[in-house]
Amino acid sequence: MQQLIYFFQKFKYFLFFLLLQFIALAITFNNLSFQKSKFVNSANAISGGLYSQVANISDYFSLKSENKILLEENTHLRNLLELKNIVSLNKDSAIVDATLYFQKYTFLNADIIKNSYANAFNFLTINKGKKQGLQREMAVINSKGIIGITDNSTSNYTRVQSILNKNSSINARLKNNRYFGSLKWNGENYNVVQLIDIPRQAPIKVGDTIETGGRSAIFPEGILIGSVIKVNNTSTVNNSIDVKLFNDMSNLGPVYVIKNLHKLELETLENTNNE
Amino acid sequence: MNKIVYFTLLFLILLFLQVFVLNNILFLGYVNPYLYIAFVFLFPLNKNRFLFLLLAFLLGLGLDIFSDSGGIHAFAILFIAYVRLFFIKLYFRKYEADYPFFDIHTESFGKVFNYVVTLTIIHHFILFTFANFSFQNITNVVLNTLFSSVFTLVLYFIATFIFTKKQ
Numbered sequence: 001m002q003q004l005i006y007f008f009q010k011f012k013y014f015l016f017f018l019l020l021q022f023i024a025l026a027i028t029f030n031n032l033s034f035q036k037s038k039f040v041n042s043a044n045a046i047s048g049g050l051y052s053q054v055a056n057i058s059d060y061f062s063l064k065s066e067n068k069i070l071l072e073e074n075t076h077l078r079n080l081l082e083l084k085n086i087v088s089l090n091k092d093s094a095i096v097d098a099t100l101y102f103q104k105y106t107f108l109n110a111d112i113i114k115n116s117y118a119n120a121f122n123f124l125t126i127n128k129g130k131k132q133g134l135q136r137e138m139a140v141i142n143s144k145g146i147i148g149i150t151d152n153s154t155s156n157y158t159r160v161q162s163i164l165n166k167n168s169s170i171n172a173r174l175k176n177n178r179y180f181g182s183l184k185w186n187g188e189n190y191n192v193v194q195l196i197d198i199p200r201q202a203p204i205k206v207g208d209t210i211e212t213g214g215r216s217a218i219f220p221e222g223i224l225i226g227s228v229i230k231v232n233n234t235s236t237v238n239n240s241i242d243v244k245l246f247n248d249m250s251n252l253g254p255v256y257v258i259k260n261l262h263k264l265e266l267e268t269l270e271n272t273n274n275e
Numbered sequence: 276m277n278k279i280v281y282f283t284l285l286f287l288i289l290l291f292l293q294v295f296v297l298n299n300i301l302f303l304g305y306v307n308p309y310l311y312i313a314f315v316f317l318f319p320l321n322k323n324r325f326l327f328l329l330l331a332f333l334l335g336l337g338l339d340i341f342s343d344s345g346g347i348h349a350f351a352i353l354f355i356a357y358v359r360l361f362f363i364k365l366y367f368r369k370y371e372a373d374y375p376f377f378d379i380h381t382e383s384f385g386k387v388f389n390y391v392v393t394l395t396i397i398h399h400f401i402l403f404t405f406a407n408f409s410f411q412n413i414t415n416v417v418l419n420t421l422f423s424s425v426f427t428l429v430l431y432f433i434a435t436f437i438f439t440k441k442q
Binding site for chain 1: 295298301304305307324325328329332335336339340341342343344345346347349350353354357405406407408409411412415
């Protein structure tokens with residue numbers, strides 16, 4: 001007993017140091033697994049509040065370019081709407097089909113208040129939370145393409161796992177045919193992500209457009225991601241293709257969060273298959 | 276000035292300076308200074324080290340919360356906070372009896388330079404190794420350590436030059 005007390009006396013700083021290092025390591029490992037970090041993230045009230053105060057000011061500097069992007073998107077959507085009108089006018093009889101009115105996705109808007117793209121595991125913070133109905137595993141996009149998946153929500157803020165995160169994996173496919181693979185990031189260039197596990201017989205050319213595949217319960221089908229810039233001709237294990245993102249991930253403003261209304265249904269279906 | 280007020284202010288200023296200004300520099304896309312470790316250099320030596328270790332840990336943890344990096348800043352800054360005494364012994368030849376009289380601003384520049392450079396490089400190397408979290412891209416870790424260390428050191432010495440000249 002005496003020796004034990006002596007031991008603690010002698011190494012008390014070292015033991016304290018080890019304890020704190022152990023806590024830091026535990027937090028680090030927790031942070032790397034999706035949705036486990038409950039406390040140490042920027043979506044809490046203090047850091048979220050401070051970030052949104054700073055974003056309030058810095059948003060003014062990009063107002064002009066944001067307006068332009070908004071106008072471009074509006075033009076695009078108006079054109080789509082015009083096409084839709086023609087289609088409905090050409091129908092000679094009114095078909096009432098209840099399933100057509102079944103809405104599958106609902107969109108919410110949010111602002112990015114904190115962005116990071118230079119690390120290997122990047123996260124964003126947006127200024128909407130549980131109060132506005134945000135949950136984990138919802139898609140985050142903007143008019144140019146995908147951004148990430150929501151990770152952790154507090155009442156007013158949500159953390160988003162960026163596609164520029166070594167842990168993220170998103171179902172993606174070629175736009176002109178239906179071959180699909182998964183989208184990963186190797187942590188090097190923040191403009192370039194990798195499409196892996198795409199079948200070898202898929203005809204891929206430089207310049208092909210990549211979009212989301214709709215095989216997950218998170219992203220709707222057909223949201224743009226980027227274009228192919230490098231095709232791997234040698235036979236490697238995972239057949240990796242470099243994709244340049246349409247989004248400039250270092251310069252993001254307002255975003256949309258997509259909620260899948262059928263998610264619960266899909267998940268219960270998938271779970272029963274496993275049993 | 277009152278010591279407690281001074282170091283509380285230093286803690287907060289370094290934290291917010293790092294979070295809102297220095298983390299957004301990203302020179303050439305990835306080179307960032309990590310000036311918050313100046314807290315370890317400036318905090319007075321004390322025989323009782325619990326407070327110092329705890330404060331260093333909290334500063335790192337605060338930065339981790341803001342930058343969503345898990346606990347890597349806390350780990351790295353706590354490590355240099357713990358090994359600080361060893362390098363003080365090595366470079367300045369100060370022992371426990373000298374701690375109350377030790378002031379980093381009155382030491383010769385050569386010794387301070389060695390001390391600060393060593394701790395900065397150790398800190399940055401640990402930080403980038405954990406941030407990378409794999410055995411790939413080791414060259415990136417080394418390059419990041421090198422460039423960011425230079426950036427941090429330049430900022431630190433400019434800052435000390437500005438703030439101590441007026442005495």
